[in-house]
Amino acid sequence: MSRCVIITSYHSAGRLDYQNVCEDDFVICADGGYAHAISGGISPHIVIGDFDSYPENKLSEECGAHCKIIRLAVEKDDTDTMICLKYGIDQGFDQFLIIGGLGGRLDHTIANLQTLSYAIDCKKKLWILDGKNKATMIESGAIEIAKQENTKISLFSFTETCSGVSIHGVKYPLHETILNNSFPLGVSNEFEEEYARIENKKGKLLIILSQD
Incomplete structure (x- = not known):
């Protein structure tokens, strides 16, 4: 099965990170990650989020029938990125790449490192790539x-x-x-x-x- 790529809302770099996305990757955008994907020339398969960083009505107009949208409650235990990972696991993927999420707010960076730990618990392989940093x-x-x-x-x-x-x-x-x-x-x-x-x-x- 192909790899699952998750694109987050925060990025510390430009479009170079998207060179790592392959044609057969299954692409999930976490909320405002959709805007990064489109600017990088990537059409996501699904967008998941509470849409606190990207207007849902604008997303619905732009997506059309091209990708699925899953709306989450603002108040929830999991981060948008964690929910995207869980969705990918439910779809049967074993290998994951998260683009973004290693800069900006420190609490979000730590949350994404904990997402790495969760992937290990699920016996999945995950890399996080954001500009000058990469983690597994x-x-x-x-x-x-x-x-x-x-x-x-x-x-x-x-x-x-x-x-x-x-x-x-x-x-x-x-x-x-x-x-x-x-x-x-x-x-x-x-x-x-x-x-x-x-x-x-x-x-x-x-x-x-x-x-x-």
């Missing part, structure tokens, strides 16, 4: 990440601890290390090989790529 999370597994120029790679324990953490192909390798969530030992590493290989045996390991 693994639990008791391994991942290889291709070298990116002028980019730092950082590891953080999202749970209280992560144990058995190893990273190779970087300037500061780790082997079977314990990371905890109160000391940033894994911040700001550098690629030295074409791929960085990261392994984690226990806990939720947050992986962040940040351009200088």
Whole structure:
């Protein structure tokens, strides 16, 4: 099955992020993410939100029969982005990309990182991409990440601890290390090989790529 792409309302970058969207991706817009999608030349399949950042009547006129609209109550427990993720999971997708949501309001950024954690609980693969930052999370597994120029790679324990953490192909390798969530030992590493290989045996390991 193809990948599910979720476009959020807040973006810290321009249209370059949309180069990561493929023709066979299923695209969901979270509320005002619709405006970003259209400006990037992307026609979404569905728009979900409480429409506090984009007028619903204007959306209905512009969408027509091209995409589905799901209206949410303003007062709710889940964020619009989380509801979009849950919708994609219900449709059977296993791989997700969220575009936007890693800048602007700090509370929204943390909420989106918690959305990463939720995806892990559901055994789904999720990357968040927003301008100069990209994030994913693994639990008791391994991942290889291709070298990116002028980019730092950082590891953080999202749970209280992560144990058995190893990273190779970087300037500061780790082997079977314990990371905890109160000391940033894994911040700001550098690629030295074409791929960085990261392994984690226990806990939720947050992986962040940040351009200088």
